[in-house]
Amino acid sequence: MRRISAALVSLIVLGGALSACSGDDGRDAAQATLTQLEGALVAAASTDAEEDGPNPFDTLAFGSMSADEVLESYRAIVAGMDGLAPTVEIGEVEESEGSSTARATWSWAVVDGADPWTYETVVELRPATDDDEAWQVVWQPDLVAPDLAEGETLDAVTLATDRGDITGADGAVLVTERAVVRVGIDRSRVDVAQAPASARALARLVDVDVKPYVKAVTAAGPRAFVEAITYRAGEEPAGLADALAGIAGAHTVDDELALAPSRDFAAPILGRVGPVTAEMVEKDPDKYRSGDIAGLSGLQARYDDQLRGSVGRVVYALPSDDSDEAAEGGERRELYRRDAVPGQPLALTLDEGLQALAEKVLAATGPAAALVALRPSDGAILAAANDAGTGGQNYATFGQFAPGSTFKIVTSLALLRAGLTPDTPVECTPTITVTGKQFKNYSDYPSSALGTIPLREAIAQSCNTALIGQRGALDTGDLAAAAATLGLGIDHDLGFPAYFGEVPDPASDTEAAASLIGQGKVLASPMAMATVIASVQAGATVVPRLVEQVDVAVPAEATPLAAAEADQLRAMLRRVVTGGSGRGLADVPGPDVIAKTGTAEYADGGTVRTHAWMVAAQGDLAVAVFVQTGESGSQTAGPILEDFLRGALVSADGR
Template identity: 80%
Template structure:
């Protein structure tokens, strides 16, 4: 702990015999006491920028027998470890007529937000010569019975963070052992600290410049974390390399973690020390050193999960105390309140399976699986190529021919049946824009064919040729019935898709085959086929405590419509582009493949999609770049369906 100047060894003696004070003298005594109170608050308030250049609030206070610089240092030594908590100091009774004039200071420290403050009174000696008043100084002006060299230390008592549970109450995220790696400034001097920080940053692979800046700007006893490893997952040879860096050390701790580093990471989010930006933006919620949710569900539900920290204020003996056995003494305590759990619907086995299925994909890919009977999202996986982004529930991509499920419903409502004849031509032109089928479209399925076969074989031209049957808003209405295109807050990052009104006839034609300005997430497309399977509009849900309901805009799906759609999508598996799923064990599979072109610079590439439902399981797979839905997304979906049984 810091050493207080020897000049402040005892309460300063007030000089001169005191006579009775006039009313003006009493006013002067109160004024100087208030001046001291205000300066004590200002001096305890953390400064932004270079604190060494900030004015000294105590410099203008007249002290008896001591200079303000000495008092400033003594006060800073006492309160520097109060964790940034700023007291209020009010002046109580002022007795200016006593033989030894005094003023009462009423201190209140908001040690824990929302809890009773640490409140007490201290007494400051006053002195005057003529009409000039000054204040005495001693450590017990700051806190009762505070002796020379003693300091205050506010120690955060961490709360137990609430678990995140999944399907069946399985614990997904809980406190797990970790190793925090950083620089202990008390073990390396200021001159050598930047070099140590640079060496450690390079060892653990974090950005060098920001970390060096953080270490250089830290206090002489700070621990500046660089990285946190799960216990037992430190790199080979790490301990020896760390030992060669002055001041580098590890601290054993616990942190809220999922079963593995990548498990549903973009959705669950991350927990860690709060950032400086968080402290600055929410000073009443966070203090430096707090642990909080930094992203995903952990951030959105941080208040619920983190509970409230506790703090204990200690009086810490002077380092050179004559009593070597002196212990710190507790003067205030507020115990921590544990966080509350967050229940979500992810199934640990299916989420792990989804991530394993995507593990070998090279392009960015995502897989969403949900339960049609209640909309529960059982898996929402993103592969490594997504770069930590949540494509699964928040991606915004053209859905291609998987959107023909929506188009089929719109055409059924317009009077067609699965047996209605449609013309599947090699190409079709709309206002000079030529549309064609995919490159290996079977020639045997050209000509006049039933609507069900056009969907099964994914004939673009046949559906575009029926565009005049649909009125304004018909396509968007059919999408809403199947759970797509109506946005609402489900308590997690979600994109339900968009079916905007087309700006031209060409754009309207593109919309029918899931291109143009039509967008969807994998979650939205899983919802579409789930709604067909369930025979009603499905609303996906992930967070149990968030109530979900079918949007009022969604026209109910009629039983006959659901039966017809299931029959059409079953033919995709038995005779069409989804034949790879025909021998998957279990109940009948319904499915739809899809591709959608997108520009990658000067190159046109293809998104690959496939959606399917089997029993009470609906799945969507999206691959950013692929050959086709059946060739690229199909094997991934098949592997998931087989593994899910």
């Protein structure tokens, strides 16, 4: 915070008191002077007041002190008030022997939402001349704050609050204050002329945008620390200390910051904490001030008010730098204190071990990929992982992709409700044409599974043409209704970014055919597809949940899943594993696994590529794996899902 050192000289004025002046004219003139002073005190302290703008004190007289000297003195006193501006109300002039005075009530909103710091001071007036309509203000430090001595200044110091932790399953602490090292330019250690060059050198050293950082350093006050980057303690680049030594003003500050166990742990969902941006301050100046720490993204931003708590502040009277008291190490005087209020924790359902496992199995994927694991019995999301290929985006719970053949779980339910059974014979042909559009099976579809086969085999082998051939059994809305039963397609707020997918009414027969195999305009997130197979496993509509304090309920639009329907679906999805496209999971130890593979074509420029999907459930665990570009569900997503299921069993055995 910037302070201007200035000697405050008490005004020695000539003339008598108000009592020496005649009539009401003198009182009115004195009161008018006080009104002008009241406005000038507020205007001069405002953060909007320009250093070279009009002097609010120009309309007032101060005897031997000029208005510019008074402005400099006043700003020196309040410069340390962190940009706060007071409200000032000056009462009626009072006559007393030898002087004329008025009481000034000062109020500073030192802490947002708390009672302001309020106090009274005394303003003294003296006649300027024999003219009873001209008055001078006696300027002295204790006009601004009680008992403020010459040379003392006000200093508002922020008391940081303890940010609330983010916890996971079984109360495990996921995000808490962890040691960090802040790297930046300390303006008190470099002169104004050198500061831009230092900022450029540091920005290049730590690989941050040069121009914005130089601008921030140049605009900062002479005592500001302008952060360039923050490292977890112990993760600073080799040789950083030596490199910083060669940059004037470069400095490190040991601190703590709310961090997850590792840099990437659920990062797109949990979000980031750091110094507030200029845009945040501009948008909500009553809530944020430059230098505040707040949630910048993800859940940290959404629940910032809860997690952040409220900062406190102490206002001190500081002796002047050249005073005897300061030279002797005199202590600052505390004038006001409001202690910080710690933030409240945010409880999530994430399981630390399973989240770490999910990120581990995705680590070598290459293309953008995501994995969601949830508990069918209560919908708790245990893992929601995104690999580096997503570029920090939350594909896991908010991605919007064609689900391909994993959507055949929904199609199967719609067909069962239309009167088919798992034994109903269907025709699996190499191709099928709908209003001029030819559909075919995936490239390595087994020829042994062509021809007339039962519905269960069509699902096990993932025959596109067989399901499209049954489109006449369904009415408009049947597919969307089946999707809703399995938790897909009905949007509702769960307290975190969640995309439940959509199953719009088809605009054509071709589009209706594509919808049956999870293409066309059908979309889903990995979370939504994990919910679909979780609903089958649970035998009831599952609603995923992540934030414990947010109540979730099954949407009224969802028709309940009948027990017989669930049994038939589980049997068909078990066949996928024992003799179909998901047989790579057949030897996974533990309870029986049910699964469904899927691929979905998408356009990438002029090239047609395929999303790779696989969903599975085992015991009280349901998992969806999505890889943006892959060969097929079984070849690309399948091994990732298998690694996760095996790892989850090991993790469960170790608990």
